[in-house]
Amino acid sequence: MKLADLLSESYAAEFDEAWERERTANTLTGVAVRLHATGCSLRETQAILRLIGVERSHQAIWNWVHQLADSVPDPPMAKPSRVAVDETAVKINGEWSWLYAAIDLDTKLILDAQLFGRHGTDPAAAFLHRLREKHDLSEAVFLVDQFGYRTALARLGLNGRVDYIDRNLIEKWFHTFKMRVDCFHNSWVGSRRSARKWIEQFVHYYNRQRPHQSLDGRTPVEEVLN
Numbered sequence: 093m094k095l096a097d098l099l100s101e102s103y104a105a106e107f108d109e110a111w112e113r114e115r116t117a118n119t120l121t122g123v124a125v126r127l128h129a130t131g132c133s134l135r136e137t138q139a140i141l142r143l144i145g146v147e148r149s150h151q152a153i154w155n156w157v158h159q160l161a162d163s164v165p166d167p168p169m170a171k172p173s174r175v176a177v178d179e180t181a182v183k184i185n186g187e188w189s190w191l192y193a194a195i196d197l198d199t200k201l202i203l204d205a206q207l208f209g210r211h212g213t214d215p216a217a218a219f220l221h222r223l224r225e226k227h228d229l230s231e232a233v234f235l236v237d238q239f240g241y242r243t244a245l246a247r248l249g250l251n252g253r254v255d256y257i258d259r260n261l262i263e264k265w266f267h268t269f270k271m272r273v274d275c276f277h278n279s280w281v282g283s284r285r286s287a288r289k290w291i292e293q294f295v296h297y298y299n300r301q302r303p304h305q306s307l308d309g310r311t312p313v314e315e316v317l318n
Contacts, residue, residue, distance in 0.1 A: 121156050124148075125293070167299050170203060170316050171228040172196035176235045176259035177220070179211050180266045184280045184287050191269075191291065192219040195262050197235070200304050201312035202265065202295050203227055207288050216244035224248060235259035269294060 127137045134150045141148060174197040179190045190211040194203040204223050208215040223229065234245055234252035237259060245252040280287045303309045310318070 124153050125156050167201055167203060167295075168313060168316050169227055170196055170199065170201055171230070172198065172203065172232050174198060174235060174258065175203065175229070175232050176262035177241065178237060178259070178262045178266070179216070180270075181211075182280065184284055185282070189284070189287075190215065191266075192216065193262060193265065194219075194223055195265055196312070196316075197258060197261055199312050199315040200261070200307060201316050202299055205291055205295050207284065207291060213240050213243050216241055217247050220244055220248050220250060224250070265298070268298075
């Protein structure tokens, strides 16, 4: 990708307020956050900025990422008809946690992603409860890969069925997430709070900045709002 394209795609005027006190131009701040979101380490991001004449510390770049995550609104309310839900194990400081996520199969919108200290019916039910508070699930059918989810769905009066084919999209999203966030391949070093912030920022990137070929180059948010 050309630098001009990267600058253009990284700048989002609605997030000006998040960086209003930042002395680095907002466009370049967006470039740094986008580089970090796509898998560059803080050192790699710092080195790339240095190539285009911007000298900033690791801490400054880390602050940009957190400022944007704090300013990002939740995904727009959706009314999905088919939702794939699943969880994947990640290590934080050497201890296992579980990332739950749900995706609208038609718009490719990540409806929510939450980190839990354990997995099973209770965390699944808690995740689905929050999902119901954020979106209109009155017509949604949940596609799951195990019957444990059926219990959680029944608790909340939601519809679902076991499906091993159409729900593959959520597994692909987890794969993309772990590829882009390389430190989750081994163990996230930092607090659970920082891990949650990074997950929120990656979901923002996936929903609002990453174009999808299956959506004719649109982002999931653009698909939902059109």
